Structure formats: C-alpha cells, structure tokens
Amino acid sequence: YNTLIYKQGAGVVLKEPSLIAMSSNIKDKEVKAVGSDAHNLLTRTPKNITVYSPISKGVIHYEELVVLMLKEFLKKVFPVKTFGQKIKAILCVPLGITQDEKKQFEIACYKSEITEVYIVPEVFTYAIGNKIDIKSKTSQFFVNIGADTTSISIISNYTILSGYNISIGGSIINSGIVRFIENNYLIKISQEQAEELKIEIGSLFENYDAKMTIVGINTLTNNKEELVVRASDIYPVTSYYFSKIAEAIKSIIASCKPEIVSDITRFGINYYGGSIEIAGFEQFMNSKTGIKVKFIERPKHEIFGVKNLINNTERLRKILKNN
Numbered sequence: 664y665n666t667l668i669y670k671q672g673a674g675v676v677l678k679e680p681s682l683i684a685m686s687s688n689i690k691d692k693e694v695k696a697v698g699s700d701a702h703n704l705l706t707r708t709p710k711n712i713t714v715y716s717p718i719s720k721g722v723i724h725y726e727e728l729v730v731l732m733l734k735e736f737l738k739k740v741f742p743v744k745t746f747g748q749k750i751k752a753i754l755c756v757p758l759g760i761t762q763d764e765k766k767q768f769e770i771a772c773y774k775s776e777i778t779e780v781y782i783v784p785e786v787f788t789y790a791i792g793n794k795i796d797i798k799s800k801t802s803q804f805f806v807n808i809g810a811d812t813t814s815i816s817i818i819s820n821y822t823i824l825s826g827y828n829i830s831i832g833g834s835i836i837n838s839g840i841v842r843f844i845e846n847n848y849l850i851k852i853s854q855e856q857a858e859e860l861k862i863e864i865g866s867l868f869e870n871y872d873a874k875m876t877i878v879g880i881n882t883l884t885n886n887k888e889e890l891v892v893r894a895s896d897i898y899p900v901t902s903y904y905f906s907k908i909a910e911a912i913k914s915i916i917a918s919c920k921p922e923i924v925s926d927i928t929r930f931g932i933n934y935y936g937g938s939i940e941i942a943g944f945e946q947f948m949n950s951k952t953g954i955k956v957k958f959i960e961r962p963k964h965e966i967f968g969v970k971n972l973i974n975n976t977e978r979l980r981k982i983l984k985n986n
Contacts, residue, residue: 664718664810666698666732668740669966671973676740683732684714692727697735706855720811720830721757722764726771733775749778753969753979755785757807758814759828781972784823786816787982788968789935793959797821797982802919802926805959806912808936810834813908815915817923821978822985825919829911831904833938836861839900850879850890864894865901867943894942901941909951916952931955 668677679698686693687710695712696704704714717725717732741748754768765782772780786805790797797803800820807814809832816826837857845851852860856877864873871894881888912932916924932954934944945956972979 664716666736667966668736669969670740671970675966677736679736681718681732682714682716683728683735684712685728685731687711687713692731694731694735697732721809722760723767723771726767729771730774733771733777737775737777750776751779751781751973752777753781753783753788753972755788755965755969756782757785757809757812757828758816758823758826781979781983783972783979783982784816784986785965786814786818786823787821788965788972789933789959790818790968791971791978792965792968793933795933797978801930802923803930804916804927804932804954806908806932806934806936808832808908808934808938813911813936815911817915817919817927819923820985821981824923825915827911827915829908831907833858833861833936836901836904836938839904840897843897843900844879844890844892845882847896848890849882850877850888851882852877852879860892860897861901861938861941864892865897865941866894867898867901867905867941867947868894869898869902870895871898871942902947905941905944905947906951909948912952912954916954928954931957933957933959935959 664681665678666681670676680702682701684696684701684704701714715725715728717728723729752772756768769780769782787797795803798821802817802819805816811832811834812828813831814828817824837854840857840860841852860875864875873894874891876889876891878887878889934956948956
C-alpha cells in the first residue's frame with residue numbers, strides 16, 4: 664500500500680509506501696523511518712529495528728503506528744511553522760470496509776492532528792477523476808485490482824449499487840509466482856523478484872516471447888543459482904488469478920437487473936490498479952467476460968477526483984449521504 668497526499672494548490676506532494684520502522688522495543692515508541700526510508704530497511708533491517716505495514720487489506724491493524732506514520736508524513740508536507748493550522752482531509756477507503764473500520768481511519772486521522780475528515784469510497788474519486796458522471800442514473804462498472812484484494816463495484820446516482828471484494832491482488836499473484844518457481848525449479852526467490860518478473864515478462868498471452876534471468880537460492884543445496892524464466896513459464900499463474908477475477912465479474916453481472924446489465928454492456932468495465940498493466944490484459948479480460956475493457960489512469964485521476972470533491976461540497980455531501 665502507498666500513502667498519497669494531495670495538497671490544494673500544490674498537487675501531489677507525497678507518494679510513499681505505507682510503512683513505518685520502529686525501535687524493536689515498541690514500548691519506546693521511537694520512529695526510525697517512514698515511507699520510502701522504511702521500505703529501504705526491509706531487506707537489511709538492523710536487529711534493533713522492525714518495519715511494520717500498519718494497514719493491510721484496506722483496514723488498520725496497528726492504529727497507534729498509523730497515527731505515528733501519518734504525523735511523520737504530515738511533517739513532510741507542511742512546514743513546521745504552519746503545522747498547527749487546521750487541516751481538512753478527504754480519505755479514500757476501499758470498498759467493503761465496515762463502519763467500525765471507517766471510524767478507525769477517522770480516529771487515526773484526528774489523532775494525527777487532522778481537524779476535519781471525510782471518508783469517501785475510493786471508487787468515486789476514480790470515477791470523478793475519469794470524468795464519469797456519478798450523478799447519472801446510468802450504471803457504471805469498476806474493477807480495482809489492488810495489492811491484496813480486487814474490489815468490484817457498480818455505481819449510479821452517487822450510490823454504490825453493488826460491491827464485492829475478492830482476495831486476489833498484485834501481491835497475491837507475486838506469491839503465486841514465488842510458489843510456482845520453487846515447486847517447479849527448486850529455486851527460492853523473493854516477493855520483490857516475483858514482482859519484477861510479473862512487470863518485466865508477465866503476460867496474459869499464452870505464447871508471449873519474453874524471458875528474464877534471476878538469481879535465487881537452490882532449496883536442495885542452499886546455494887545461489889541462476890534461472891532463466893520465460894513468460895510462458897509463469898503464464899499458468901497469471902492466467903489462473905486473472906481468470907478468477909473474470910469469474911467474479913461475471914458472477915456479479917449475472918445477479919444484476921437487466922437494465923444494469925444493459926448499461927454495463929454498452930459502456931464497458933472500468934479497470935484500474937497496477938496489475939492492469941500486464942501484457943495482454945485487455946484481450947484476456949475481454950475474451951473472458953465478453954465486455955469492453957476501459958482503463959482508468961492512476962494516480963492522476965484519483966487525485967483529480969479528490970481535488971474536485973474538496974472544491975465541491977455539494978457533491979461530497981451527496982456521496983456521504985448515500986453511502
């Protein structure tokens with residue numbers, strides 16, 4: 664997960680991993696690093712430091728660490744002399760979190776010295792940023808392939824008509840690649856290497872011609888070993904997970920009223936998230952669902968949507984009222 668902060672009048676002023684490095688004695692409450700600096704410690708963490716990911720699957724797992732992390736991020740965004748000023752924030756949250764989980768985000772923001780907080784389902788910021796009319800009674804279909812989950816939602820007239828989460832995302836696909844390489848080649852690789860394989864040669868074309876050399880640990884000898892991985896080697900992994908996403912999409916469509924299905928068929932499905940950049944995504948999902956694929960650029964459109972809501976209190980009020 665990343666924390667992305669838009670500051671009115673300045674644009675995107677921070678985009679960093681949602682990570683915090685603490686003294687291993689957590690009772691000390693000493694922050695060693697946050698964001699990118701904390702990420703740099705992941706592979707070479709000193710014994711006296713522990714790196715935490717306090718937000719997982721779209722919800723807070725360590726409220727105190729989220730507060731500390733947000734405070735450090737805000738210090739980066741606001742000069743010290745103005746840090747005490749009132750801060751109005753729109754917080755984008757994933758689909759499907761409970762009211763208690765939303766409240767936890769709200770409390771964490773207030774404890775971080777944010778004075779005014781509005782919790783908005785992230786699908787609306789993407790829609791607004793993509794210039795999709797959220798007040799229209801026409802139904803619009805969105806699929807967000809995130810890190811741990813894929814959120815599938817249908818919106819109309821400021822309202823989420825249908826929403827569903829499945830436990831498949833970019834990091835889940837990476838884990839699948841790690842297991843596949845180990846099971847078939849007896850080579851242990853890291854999540855970071857799996858991510859690189861997915862980005863560089865991952866494909867949803869069955870006969871995609873690409874290859875990449877990686878160095879892993881042989882599980883029998885415990886020695887380093889080079890391995891040439893071809894796109895076709897990991898195709899069974901990528902196609903499996905994206906097929907599951909397609910099945911979930913088809914399942915939701917099958918439960919919709921005819922007029923909603925008509926809208927979806929006419930306007931297509933809006934996809935966003937890092938994993939949509941894999942080669943062959945458009946052709947694969949189109950063939951699996953039979954519905955036109957449309958892309959939403961991220962994070963540009965998300966931030967444009969947040970900017971729009973900050974400046975349009977009436978639109979913000981309607982979203983909050985209906986969801």
